[in-house]
Amino acid sequence: MKLLVCISKTPDTTAKIAFNGDNTKLETAGITFIMNPYDEWYALVKAIEIQEKWGGSVSVLHVGPSENDSIIRKALAIGATDAYRIDTEAVSADQVAFQMASFIQHHAFDIIFTGKETIDYNGAEVGGRMAAQLNLPFISFASHLDIVAENEAIVKRDMEGGTETIQVNTPFVISAAKGMAEQRIPNMKGIMTAKSKPLNVVTPQEYSPKISIVSHELPPAKKAVQYIDPENIAELARLLREEAKVI
């Protein structure tokens, strides 16, 4: 099978978030950037597992400048076959989805994977936008994916209070959630071979983004915690009713 995994670059989960002078951009000094965890742990590893069982290839696709190549090399070290980088700054979900889908239109992939969302803008929009442009089924928040025949998959999708089990034929777009696979750490052989795997640079399409960032702000500082004596829990119940007014 020909599999594609869309990967994104995000600040590390534990990064301290601050913004530049006019609050339009993230202050990147001191921040470690990583492959978006949903893309890496679930989407990429699942694609590799399918390729190991069914043969074929796993390509990774990224929108970003050459300084992001280290993230793409990591995906290759984990086990992807080859990579494509669309050579432009990622500015919005609509722009990233448009660039990716425009590339995918010229390649016949059986399954197109994304993570369920990125951990920076938490939008979960790229998969749906790509599926619409490609006119393909889109299954979001998939926690299990089983290939049952060359062109047929059974997917479990998370939803409020439970799961749905879905049968779908390839090609389709799928967003990966926790449960789909287990994180893999690249080994030394993977890291060495990644250096010689093809990383193709793709020229972006012309596009004007449909949104722009006006400003960022940090949430208002929280008041200091009010401690309640464990011997006087009635006081907590009273505060929840009379002060917080939540019960």
Add this chain to the structure above:
Amino acid sequence: MVLVFVETENGKVRKAALEAVYYGYLTAQKLGTSCQALLLGNAEDATSLGLYGATFVHQSDSISFNFFDNQVYSAAIAQAAKKLEASVVILSHSSNGKSLIGNIAYLLDAGSVSAAIDIPETDKGFSVRKGVYSSKALVNIELNTPVKVISVLGNSLQISVVGSNAEVQPIALDVLQPGIKVLSVDKLQSNVTPLPEAERVVSGGRGLKGPENWGIVEELADVLHATTACSRPVSDADWRPHHEHVGQTGIAIRPNLYIAIGISGAIQHLAGVNNSKTIVVINKDPEAPFFKSANYGVVGDLFDVVPKLTAAIKNLNA
């Protein structure tokens, strides 16, 4: 016109949909236009959408709507938006709403913002606020397109009655054949408010020591009419079902009250819950990082504190 897609469950309008309608109403007021609702399938209480600001409910029914297929639903919603000349389309930020937003926005050539927490700012331009970096910051996003698509994060606004029952009228749509087949839907406890819509959540962590001890969490949730949740290690160990897991890799919630029992408060957990309006932390470790994000803290043995809290709330209700 502002068009709100209304989600239903078991033949009734979902609470998240009422919030979306009310959000649509407030947005329409700002824009000096009307708010109308779109129902795909059936809901016995559809006329009540008028109470929260919908002037009309447009309804289309088809067997294709019996199960959720992203392509079928997004094509129908986009088609209705075009037909009714909607300038803003509002969705709930539910698992289906999150799946639909990108697809609908592409079909309408629209800019989109998911998980909005406030009504749009329309004094100059049209901007929408949402949480980013796993709720460590907020962003205001300007939408540069004639048509805009927004999904509304649950519990972001307090709904109130602003109108009377709305008329339900059919809308003719060309509905696609499903491209996927839903084999089964497995839902537990359908009488419990789903986590993203829950106003009160009682959540347990590793401090509970084992699934056999969950009774005290459930009893507290019971007296509070709250939904139960858990931390990642708890769902990883299969003490509790996966869909109860809140946090970065689970689901993000924004209840009015979040009670964390025996949860230390790792940053990945906070990412999913620190938008909660009031946070209570019960932990025997005074150094637990969660206390820094809490409004109320109890340093004590949860096996002692939680039953006492349940009893105190019962007393208060008596």
